[in-house]
Structure formats: C-alpha cells, structure tokens
Amino acid sequence: MYSSFEIVLHVRDIAILHRLAAFFGVGTVYLKGKDKAVYRVTKFYDLYNTIMPFFTQHVLLSCKRADFLLWSKVLDVMHEKNHLTTDGFNLIIAYVASLNRGLSSRLISLYPNVVPFPRPVITQYVSDLSSDWLAGFVAGDGHFSINIRSSGQVTYTFDITQHIRDEQLMKNIIEFLGCGNLDSRPDANRCDIKVQDISSLINIIVPLFKVHSLCSIKELDFIYFSNAVDLISYKEHLTVDGLAKIKVIVSKMNNRESK
Numbered sequence: 001m002y003s004s005f006e007i008v009l010h011v012r013d014i015a016i017l018h019r020l021a022a023f024f025g026v027g028t029v030y031l032k033g034k035d036k037a038v039y040r041v042t043k044f045y046d047l048y049n050t051i052m053p054f055f056t057q058h059v060l061l062s063c064k065r066a067d068f069l070l071w072s073k074v075l076d077v078m079h080e081k082n083h084l085t086t087d088g089f090n091l092i093i094a095y096v097a098s099l100n101r102g103l104s105s106r107l108i109s110l111y112p113n114v115v116p117f118p119r120p121v122i123t124q125y126v127s128d129l130s131s132d133w134l135a136g137f138v139a140g141d142g143h144f145s146i147n148i149r150s151s152g153q154v155t156y157t158f159d160i161t162q163h164i165r166d167e168q169l170m171k172n173i174i175e176f177l178g179c180g181n182l183d184s185r186p187d188a189n190r191c192d193i194k195v196q197d198i199s200s201l202i203n204i205i206v207p208l209f210k211v212h213s214l215c216s217i218k219e220l221d222f223i224y225f226s227n228a229v230d231l232i233s234y235k236e237h238l239t240v241d242g243l244a245k246i247k248v249i250v251s252k253m254n255n256r257e258s259k
Contacts, residue, residue, distance in 0.1 A: 001078070001083055001089075001092070002042065002044075003042075003044065003047060003071070003074060003075060003078065004040060004041060004042045004047070005027075005040070005041045005047055005051045006038055006039060006040040006041070007020065007038070007039045008032070008036055008037070008038050009036070009037055009039075009140075009216075010035055010036065010037070010217070011031060011034075011035050011036060011037045012217040013037065013216050013217050014029065014031075014037035016215065016216055017029045017037055017038070017039035020039050021039055024041070024046075024050055024051065024054070025050070026041050026043065026046035026050050026051070027039055027040055027041035027042075027046065028040060028041075044075075044078065044079075047075060048075050048079055052072055052075055055068055056072070061124060061128050061129070061133065061169065062122075062124075062162070062166050062169055063122050063163070063165045063166050063169070064100075065120075065122050066119050066120040066121075066122050067099050067100050069120045070095045070096075070098055070099055070117065070119070070120070071095075071099065073095050073117075074092050074095050074096065077091060077092055077095075078092075090114075091117075093107070093111055093114050094114060094115060094116055094117040095117050097114050097115075097116035097117070098116040098117045098118070098119045102116075124168050124169050124172055125172065126172045126175050126176050128172075129172060129173065129176045131208060131211070131212045132212055134173065134176070134177075134208075134212070135208075135209060135212035135213065135214055135215075136215070137160070137173075138160060138209070138214060138218070139214040139215055139216040139218050139219075140216070141160050141161060141162060142158065142159070142160045142214075142218065143157075143158070143159050143160070143161070143221075144157075144158055144218075144221045144222055144224070144225035145157050145159075145225075145253075146224070146225060146228045146246065146249060146250050146253065147250065148243070148246065148247060148250060152243060154228075154232060154237045154243070154246055155196070156196065156198065156201060156225070156228065156229060156232065157194055157195070157196050158180075158194075158195040158196075158201060158205050158225070159192055159193060159194045159195070160173065160192065160193045161190060161191075161192050162190065162191055162192075163189055163190060163191075164184060164185070164186050164188075164189045164190055164191050166191070167182070167184055167191050170182055170191050170192075170193050173193060174193060177195075177200075177204055177205075177208075178204060179195055179197070179200035179204050179205070180193045180194060180195045180200070181193070181194050181195075181196075198229070198232055198233065201229050202229060202233050206225075206226045206229055206230075209222050209226075210226065221253060224249050224252055224253045225253075227249055228246050228249045228250075231245055231246055232246075
C-alpha cells in the first residue's frame with residue numbers, strides 16, 4: 001500500500017513544478033508523454049511531514065479539500081501502522097471509495113461490499129477569496145481568448161471551468177469579481193464563468209491580472225489578451241489597421257497553443 005501527491009501541468013510550465021519541488025524540498029519532477037510534466041511526492045515521511053501539514057495550514061478553497069481531508073485520514077491510519085490490520089485496511093478502502101477517483105475496477109471486484117466513508121461537506125465563502133488566490137486559480141483553470149469571426153467581428157472571453165461540484169465556489173468568484181455569468185451544465189458535470197462584456201474586461205479583469213500576475217505560461221496569454229482589449233477599448237478593431245493588429249495577436253495565441 002502506498003500514497004502519493006502529484007501535480008500535472010503542461011510541459012511548458014515545468015519550471016513551476018521545479019520551483020514547487022525546491023519550495024517543499026521533497027519530491028521529483030519528470031516528463032509524462034509528449035506534453036505533460038509531473039511533480040510527484042511518494043515517500044511517506046515527506047507526505048506526512050511536509051505535504052499534509054502545508055495543506056492543513058493553507059486550506060484548499062475548492063471541493064478538492066474534501067479529497068485532501070480523506071487522503072489525510074488515510075495517511076493517519078498508515079502512520080499508526082493500522083493499515084497492517086484488517087480493520088485499518090478496511091477503513092482505508094472506505095476512505096478511498098469516497099475520493100474523487102474512487103476505487104479502481106480491480107479493488108471494486110475484490111471488495112464489492114465496501115461502504116464509502118461519508119464525504120466531507122465543504123462550506124465556501126466569498127470572504128475566503130483574495131486576488132492572489134484567484135490569480136493562482138486562474139493560472140491553472142482560467143482561459144483568455146480572442147477570436148475574429150468571418151464577418152470581421154471580434155469576440156473576447158475570459159473564462160474559468162470547474163467540475164459542477166464547485167458551483168458555489170464559482171458563484172463566489174463572480175461575487176468577488178463583481179462581473180461574469182455562470183453557465184452550469186450538470187449533464188456534463190461542469191460549470192463555467194464567462195466574462196464577455198468589454199467594460200468588465202477593461203475595468204476589472206485586465207487591471208486585476210496586471211497587478212496580480214499569473215505565475216505560469218498563461219501569463220503570455222494574458223499579455224496578448226490585454227493588448228487586444230486595449231485596442232478594442234479605443235475602437236481600433238473597427239479600423240483596417242487595428243483589425244490587422246488583432247489578427248496578429250490571435251495568430252500568436254493560436255500558434256503558441258498548438259506548440
């Protein structure tokens with residue numbers, strides 16, 4: 001039996017993972033496939049004495065906190081060596097059954113009668129949010145896009161996508177920002193915040209992330225996006241030269257995403 005902690009990012013953000021490894025002083029960074037980089041911690045001592053205490057003190061604000069609390073319970077059982085007993089092992093199986101990924105098909109076949117441990121209920125408040133936290137959140141799950149339709153119309157969107165279980169967190173983010181619309185799709189298990197009105201982009205979104213930088217490769221997306229928004233704010237997209245400049249920005253964004 002083993003446990004682990006890992007973060008998976010696009011290979012372009014591998015520098016962030018190396019910074020995390022240096023910050024925690026534990027774990028390794030490696031490449032996975034053609035476009036993924038992984039930071040992983042597997043040593044039990046490091047998990048119990050470094051990773052778990054950090055996220056106990058610095059609380060996760062999404063529903064992923066429920067997974068962390070269950071994961072921590074597993075580590076507590078292992079720390080006391082109770083996983084070597086039948087009761088302790090069965091308790092761990094019940095914890096794992098409630099995690100976001102649940103039990104593997106093999107474990108389900110071996111333990112068909114397992115009763116999942118009650119999943120912790122996470123309460124989320126707008127007061128928990130901060131601009132720095134939001135910048136980090138958007139660095140992972142946000143997206144900036146500029147598109148030009150065949151008619152020449154320029155469209156612009158800032159969006160964040162999450163699992164539907166974090167719908168309340170998304171509502172809190174909208175309240176915190178003071179802009180945006182929520183598109184919930186329970187059938188697809190997802191919900192999206194979309195900010196598409198130019199006034200909110202000019203006065204709220206762009207100023208926010210100019211002050212609170214996105215510490216990932218997504219910062220370059222934001223720079224392209226803010227440059228386009230600046231052109232749009234001065235109505236330059238309505239001119240031939242201005243539209244040509246936005247086309248160059250769109251091309252740079254698309255070419256970067258395809259690499």
